[in-house]
Amino acid sequence: MAGHATMRCGEFRTSYRADTTIFPTPMSRNFALGGVVVLLLAPLVLNAYYLNLLIQIGYYGIAALGLNILVGFTGQISLGHAAFFGFGAFASAWINNSFGIPVILSIPLAGLLTTAVGMIVGVPAGRIKGLYLAIATLASQFILEDFFARAEWFTGGSSGSLANSISLFGYQMGTDQRYFYVVLFFVVVMFLFGANLLRTRDGRAFVAVRDHYLSAEIMGINLTKYRILSFGISSFYAGIGGALYGHYLGFVSAEGFTILLSIQFLGMVIIGGLGSVMGALLGTTFMVLLPEVMTSLVGTVGDLLPGLSQGVAYIKQMAIGLAIILFLIFEPDGLAHRWKMIKAYWKLYPFSY
Amino acid sequence: MSDAAPLLEVNDVSLVFGGVRALTDINFSVERGELFSIIGPNGAGKTSMLNCVSGRYSPNQGRILFQGRDVTRLRPNQRCQLGIGRTFQNLALFNHMTVLDNIMVGRHHLMRNNFFTGSLYWLTGAQREELDHRRAVEDIIDFLEISHIRKAVAGTLSYGLRKRVELARAVALKPDLILLDEPMAGMNLEEKEDMARYVIDLNEEWGMTVIMIEHDMGVVMDISHRVMVLDFGKKIADGLPEEVMRNEHVRTAYLGEEAASDADRNERVA
Numbered sequence: 001m002a003g004h005a006t007m008r009c010g011e012f013r014t015s016y017r018a019d020t021t022i023f024p025t026p027m028s029r030n031f032a033l034g035g036v037v038v039l040l041l042a043p044l045v046l047n048a049y050y051l052n053l054l055i056q057i058g059y060y061g062i063a064a065l066g067l068n069i070l071v072g073f074t075g076q077i078s079l080g081h082a083a084f085f086g087f088g089a090f091a092s093a094w095i096n097n098s099f100g101i102p103v104i105l106s107i108p109l110a111g112l113l114t115t116a117v118g119m120i121v122g123v124p125a126g127r128i129k130g131l132y133l134a135i136a137t138l139a140s141q142f143i144l145e146d147f148f149a150r151a152e153w154f155t156g157g158s159s160g161s162l163a164n165s166i167s168l169f170g171y172q173m174g175t176d177q178r179y180f181y182v183v184l185f186f187v188v189v190m191f192l193f194g195a196n197l198l199r200t201r202d203g204r205a206f207v208a209v210r211d212h213y214l215s216a217e218i219m220g221i222n223l224t225k226y227r228i229l230s231f232g233i234s235s236f237y238a239g240i241g242g243a244l245y246g247h248y249l250g251f252v253s254a255e256g257f258t259i260l261l262s263i264q265f266l267g268m269v270i271i272g273g274l275g276s277v278m279g280a281l282l283g284t285t286f287m288v289l290l291p292e293v294m295t296s297l298v299g300t301v302g303d304l305l306p307g308l309s310q311g312v313a314y315i316k317q318m319a320i321g322l323a324i325i326l327f328l329i330f331e332p333d334g335l336a337h338r339w340k341m342i343k344a345y346w347k348l349y350p351f352s353y
Numbered sequence: 354m355s356d357a358a359p360l361l362e363v364n365d366v367s368l369v370f371g372g373v374r375a376l377t378d379i380n381f382s383v384e385r386g387e388l389f390s391i392i393g394p395n396g397a398g399k400t401s402m403l404n405c406v407s408g409r410y411s412p413n414q415g416r417i418l419f420q421g422r423d424v425t426r427l428r429p430n431q432r433c434q435l436g437i438g439r440t441f442q443n444l445a446l447f448n449h450m451t452v453l454d455n456i457m458v459g460r461h462h463l464m465r466n467n468f469f470t471g472s473l474y475w476l477t478g479a480q481r482e483e484l485d486h487r488r489a490v491e492d493i494i495d496f497l498e499i500s501h502i503r504k505a506v507a508g509t510l511s512y513g514l515r516k517r518v519e520l521a522r523a524v525a526l527k528p529d530l531i532l533l534d535e536p537m538a539g540m541n542l543e544e545k546e547d548m549a550r551y552v553i554d555l556n557e558e559w560g561m562t563v564i565m566i567e568h569d570m571g572v573v574m575d576i577s578h579r580v581m582v583l584d585f586g587k588k589i590a591d592g593l594p595e596e597v598m599r600n601e602h603v604r605t606a607y608l609g610e611e612a613a614s615d616a617d618r619n620e621r622v623a
Binding site: 199 | 409428434438447448461474522
């Protein structure tokens with residue numbers, strides 16, 4: 001039957017506890033742990049360029065997971081995610097600069113502040129759906145952008161605001177090598193939280209609201225509460241991601257948080273796989289690496305075809321657009337689904353199912 | 354609340370959609386432990402009646418009392434907490450979730466962990482709670498004989514199985530009153546027999562009071578304790594199955610002579 005989960009030979013579950021783990025098999029858990037260990041060693045071997053890419057994947061990935069909880073799991077569209085990302089960046093810098101609260105605390109506090117803003121924006125979501133909600137969140141994107149430009153006490157206005165680098169126990173974490181560990185810590189914690197959330201009561205409630213809101217209500221789920229809560233949690237992730245971004249660059253200015261970034265976040269979530277925790281990370285990796293791969297590809301080909309290298313910027317943009325279109329057509333369930341298929345293929349070979 | 358009071362009391366309920374009177378002055382009550390059926394032709398207002406009880410619609414007039422408490426204006430999710438569960442006529446499963454998760458959603462109002470304690474899974478007792486409820490859900494899965502599909506995605510199942518999963522989800526709510534909207538529609542004889550057995554077991558062993566809408570007169574007459582007949586939004590009869598069967602109004606309005614003679618034959622066989 002199509003719905004049966006395929007399992008490795010010799011994989012026997014004898015308790016419900018073993019049946020509710022985050023990772024389906026010990027093998028996949030060990031791979032994930034191994035991956036983290038490899039990443040712990042990464043700063044020792046990788047140069048600044050690659051570390052920079054990994055850090056980008058980290059903070060964008062956290063924000064993308066937030067958007068996936070909102071769009072993929074709760075089924076509510078948002079075109080304002082970049083604004084929340086930016087709000088987190090400004091908020092963390094502001095908390096650190098004005099109150100002298102250490103950066104390691106100002107990052108989660110910025111997350112909470114962004115949650116509050118997200119829940120206010122989410123209030124209309126209790127009442128409207130689909131395209132109308134898309135427009136409402138678009139409005140919030142522009143309102144927040146305007147706020148960034150005008151609220152000088154908070155953002156420094158058009159000149160932007162400085163974000164101090166992070167220090168732990170008097171130990172400066174400003175360099176890429178050290179900051180990488182900070183980001184890795186947040187990524188692991190936030191993704192664990194996300195995975196746990198989505199296998200417990202409120203996570204199921206989100207999916208129930210997405211799949212059939214009328215019967216969700218009959219099952220005792222308060223629709224308004226969960227729609228707004230989803231916005232809140234999504235904003236929390238965006239806020240944390242944004243704060244990490246701000247303290248990494250050391251300087252936050254309003255130009256970075258436009259609608260274009262919001263669309264890119266949506267692209268990450270769709271390419272990675274709507275409704276998949278792992279997909280958020282896969283999609284982000286794809287979206288961050290694609291332009292880089294295109295650049296180096298064009299660089300290589302450019303030697304053979306002079307004149308192409310001037311067009312790199314356009315080719316990058318077009319490649320991203322093309323990737324999204326191709327994914328929508330050929331793999332609407334995203335990279336996470338493709339990965340599942342690949343795993344199933346290995347397990348079942350030589351049979352097709 | 355005294356034991357003498359009926360579990361559900363519907364007083365003078367009317368429901369109007371624009372110019373259409375879906376329900377007119379409906380009165381009935383259901384005692385604790387009863388298996389109560391609502392029958393009537395298409396468009397008679399059966400599902401509208403159920404929607405009023407479960408909270409989808411709120412009646413324009415009249416009151417609905419559940420366990421002696423006025424629930425007329427409560428939201429559906431609040432009624433669920435008081436002990437009203439239901440299934441839908443057209444399937445309303447969460448199609449992208451597994452069967453197991455679908456049924457676990459039914460435990461929602463009985464669980465206490467939230468987005469925060471859930472995120473800290475191992476530290477806050479969320480895991481223990483999940484496993485406790487998993488055990489309860491597995492009992493229901495056993496009872497409805499769907500253990501072979503518990504990991505299947507609900508949207509991929511056959512119609513008959515989906516109906517059963519939906520029943521399982523409603524049972525997981527641990528309701529005092531369960532509303533079944535055409536549980537046997539579109540099933541073959543064997544599946545109907547199974548479903549009838551589940552409904553009787555729910556009523557007798559699980560102690561749930563059942564209100565059922567069903568078109569299969571054989572089943573209705575066999576398993577119901579009491580039957581109410583609706584026609585054009587009005588109640589035309591209410592009583593024991595045999596009484597209702599003999600009622601003149603019911604014969605002309607709903608059964609027609611042919612069906613009525615079928616029912617007579619059923620009676621003789623029984």
